[in-house]
Amino acid sequence: MIKWDFDPLFARLAELHKENPDGHTIPPKRFNSHALRHFAISCWIDAGLKPKTIQTFAGHATLEMTMDRYGHLFKSEEHWEARGVIADGQWVTV
Secondary structure: OHHHHHHHHHHHHHHHHHHOOOOOOOOOOOOOHHHHHHHHHHHHHHOOOOHHHHHHHHOOOOHHHHHHHHHHHOOOHHHHHHHHHHHOOOOOOO
16 A cells, blocks of 8 residues: 555655646655554544544554553543533633
C-alpha cells in the first residue's frame, strides 16, 4: 500500500503543483503512514468512541497501552458539557 499508493500520492501532488502552481496548492509536507494511524485514533477519540473500542480498533494488546499513549486526548464529561453550551451559543462573553 505504501509503495503503490501512499508514496505515489505525494509525488503526484507535487507534479500537479509544478505543472500548474496557480491551479494546485503546494503539496503537503511528506509524512509517513504511521502519522495516519495517530490521526485515525485521535479522530475516534474525538468522535466519542469508548476506550476499549479504540484499543480493539488500534490493535493494542492492553487498554493500558492505549491510555498511556492517547489518554490525554480523552475529554472529561465537563469538557463535553462545556462544548455543547458553546456550540448552542449559550455562552456569554464578558
